């Protein structure tokens with residue numbers, strides 16, 4: 001062995017991990033000769049399999065980094081075995097050096113066609129064999145490391161995608177919950193303000209009418225005082241769900257405006273349309289027959305309702321519609337409750353004017 005060859009063979013930096021060699025050969029004498037060639041190499045681990053039927057399984061379980069494959073064996077042809085290594089996903093990428101007794105170009109060509117990575121004539125030169133084992137093992141392990149790193153990266157990416165999806169779902173749920181009233185489960189004041197603003201802008205753009213209904217449960221404080229807060233909460237829930245069921249368009253959202261007050265924005269709805277909805281609400285809640293002996297207008301739960309309609313213009317604001325509906329509700333209460341009052345167009349206007357004066 002010359003100095004240069006010794007330097008290559010003995011260079012420990014050539015391999016990071018140990019090369020795991022599996023020799024598949026039916027002749028024990030060949031195995032012994034190869035074993036002796038490799039015995040002094042600390043970075044090369046040698047294994048031998050004499051049974052070609054066990055070759056693939058042995059290579060996989062040993063985590064072989066290189067296979068030395070005999071061509072002529074009883075039972076299974078070496079060329080066929082090379083094809084089998086290539087067909088199995090677990091052994092597909094393990095480098096194979098064919099060990100042949102013949103230095104025949106056509107056999108070499110066939111070996112490479114079948115998937116061999118290299119070809120050596122038996123018995124190979126020790127220095128050359130070690131150098132080839134190291135070279136093939138090194139590139140195989142480097143590729144395996146790149147594959148593992150890539151796979152780890154993909155896994156990490158997938159985990160990130162999953163966490164992102166969960167985060168988005170939580171955000172949606174949070175947003176949903178933050179728009180709902182905790183007691184009744186219908187839209188809350190926040191959501192109502194948002195919708196009023198949205199629908200106002202839409203009506204402004206499309207030059208359509210926008211109606212607003214304000215609803216108040218009559219003498220609700222007396223109901224609470226008489227039947228207790230639990231009964232009061234149950235009553236609020238029942239009324240809320242009943243009102244919510246009356247409207248059907250996605251844009252018609254009944255909200256709990258506060259306490260025992262509810263509000264509803266009706267896009268593209270004129271005064272008559274809004275009045276019909278209000279009448280249905282009052283009628284339906286009356287027919288719920290929730291006893292209210294302390295009420296001064298009925299023996300059951302009843303509603304006072306204010307309705308206002310506007311054709312939004314750029315100089316106005318949604319607060320004006322809100323104030324007009326509130327004013328109509330105030331008049332309904334003042335006139336004896338359990339009734340509906342409609343804000344007159346001039347009432348809406350005067351309300352706006354008084355708002356600006358105050």
Ligand SMILES: [Mg+2]
Pocket residue numbers: 025026027070071072073
């Ligand atoms: Mg043989």
